[in-house]
Amino acid sequence: MSQYALRAAGLTKRYGRLTALDDLTLDVPAGEVFGFLGPNGAGKSTTIRLLLGLARPTAGQAWIFGTEAADVVRAHRMLAYVPADVALWPQLTGAEILHLQAQTGPGTDLAYRDELVERFALDPSKPARTYSTGNRQKVALIAAFATRAPLLVLDEPTSGLDPLMEREFRAAVGQARDHGQTVFLSSHQLAEVEAVCDRVGILRTGRLVEVATIDRLRGLHRSEVTVVYRGAAPGLSAVPGVETVEATGESRLRFTLTGSPAPALRALAAADVTALTVREPSLEEIFLDFYGTGAVR
């Protein structure tokens, strides 16, 4: 088995003149929880459709554990999928759908499935037409986690879940990680991605603009530094990486810092600094940095 759960090389999808995904190259090692971020229409779902062989790439290729994504019979034995907008057969009950998925899917741990039904508080005796968005999502999540497949592809899986259920979801992802499963999580819930993901990829208008661990992403982005000093203010103008310096009170300064902190530290050393706090940016701030102004890159 390949050491990569998922690989994409030059993966491109065009719909007529629209390029939905442009030259995506990405490796997700086995055992990693990978967050896939991007605003609406960035190409996240298109990427997943290509990875699952539901759509055919215009160019490039993708592999699931070394098997070509187009060979769905072999590739899908190693994965389970939760779609973004779960549609179920309306006449089947939850239990019937879970049975069908278990019988036709890559194999299911029935004991774990029953446990998940309990944990997600799903009433499986109801016909799917009566399920709310969240309940449909639960059915798909239970079916996917219960397979214990080596790769879980989750496309915005918690958009309809309440906070309690989202906690269960995070716990289930944690258990999957402990099992050595790989999770490919596309999401808008940045707190969730921050909580469960090892690494994230950020997609913008069909292009992958960043792939990094969350720690590294933070390092790459603006931290907020607050300084309390005695006497003369530190001279921070023209220090590389320092921006938006503002006085927030008497003998207090706040500025943002991007990149290496060394030049700023040298500048601060010249002053009589009595307190220093550094606040790392949240993923949300990083995300907004990427998309909020459109000025970055």
Added chain:
Amino acid sequence: MSIAAVSPTVTARQATSTPGRAVTRLAVRQVRRGGLIVVALTGGITALVAGTYAEVMADPAAAGGLQALAGNPAIRMLFGPPVGLDTAGGFTVWRVGTFLAVMLAAWSVLATTRITRGEEDSGRWDLLLAGRVPLRTVLIRHLAAVAAVPVAAGSAVTAVLLAFGTATSGSLVHGAGTALLGVFFVAVAALTAQIFPTRTPATGAAVTVIGVGLLARMVGDGVTELGWLHWLSPFGLLGLSGPYVQDRVVPLVLLLVAAAVTAVGALAAAGRREVRAGLVASRPARRPRLALLGSVEGFAVRRVLRPLAGWTIGIGGYYLLIGLTAVSVTGFLADNPALANEAAKAGFADMGSIAGVTATLFAILAMPAGGFVAVRMGAFVAAETDRRLMMSAAGPISRVRLIGAEIAATAGAVAVLVTAAGSATWAGVAVTGGDFSLVEALTGVWNVLPIVGLSLGAAVFVTGWAPRWVGVVGGLPTTGGFLLLVIAESIAAPGWVRDLSPFAHLAPVPLVDADGTASTVMLGIAAVLVVAGLAGYQRRDLRS
């Protein structure tokens, strides 16, 4: 729910916006394509038949034979009462009036439940009804949009009949009757769509009303003592109006009143229920039924069973009726050999034997069977479009296996369907003491399977390459082929045009043996279409 109190500028904008008209536009968009086809078919077929009248009647023998044949109770039962065959208008009404009325009724029911209960069931009305237009208004505007189609079709019939110079009163009565019948079934479907919480039982109940209405008319036509049944059936009222003979308005007024009462009932029911619910509650919870959920193949069979049961009851019932009347028809003609000869000249060939009668009627079995196949493949494409298929497609199941399961289940189901029709015909003949074996009946119905195979092949091909068109193209070899044959013969088109229709190559089994070559060629073409469709389905992106 007004924002007027909050912002006067919003009020100003609201005054000029027309949410009601937007709803109407939405409804019209959903029926305009099908509606145009229905109106064109109704007008076109009426024109064709009215145009052939002079030709048929030019031969006095043929005309006389037709007149005599039309007096037979069994023929009356199947074709409706022949009134006024001495005029082009009356002839047209008799030959295609019932057929067009049934087609219009079926379309009205399907379109109404599709754009009302179907849209509501899918959740798309939630957004619509969260707006300023209440449910009742939305319903009224949707019903008006659908009802415009039978009204247009009726107007087309009147216009065509007037254009061919038939009597004004008759063409008005026939056109108005056709339109009112369609409107009545729009109202019926609207009512069943309020009663049942999902589209399938709503459609089923309304189609049952069509079936019962037809049956009441047939029995009323065939059994003189039960003639009063006409007054209870929309199709019977249409007959009672007697276009070109009596030109009665009272039955049409009754039909109008029935349609109005039903529509008012539907609107009243709409006011008494919750959105996404019906007057009949759906069962909230049940024990799992796991049969046929073990594989995609099993699941395909499970999904086809219920529609198959419905189609089998409808088509089986019709062929049972044919079986029951076959002895009477053939006996009548056997007693009048001269008449049989003349009937043959009038286009009713070989009506002197049960094998002859059934062979003619088995041929048209290809149309509903082809329709069934197209509808089933259409349902498969719909499951793909609304993403129900997604979870299966994400499993370790190849595309070929996914669609292959559907093709196999559909092929098996349609074989059961035609076999049931053959068995029902045989049972009907056997009960009335006719001379007809089960083997004859079955070879007769199985003879149409190659044409049905063409429909399946066309549907699979389109599913692979242009899935939007699956419904239309799937029905092309059967319904389109039959229409082509009828039209080609009516306008004396060149032989090759007629030969394009698979029906031109269909041997009248059980009257003669099946044409092995033709059947093999059709099955070969069907196989090529299926293989090409599979190739397309494997290559293309799934719609979602």
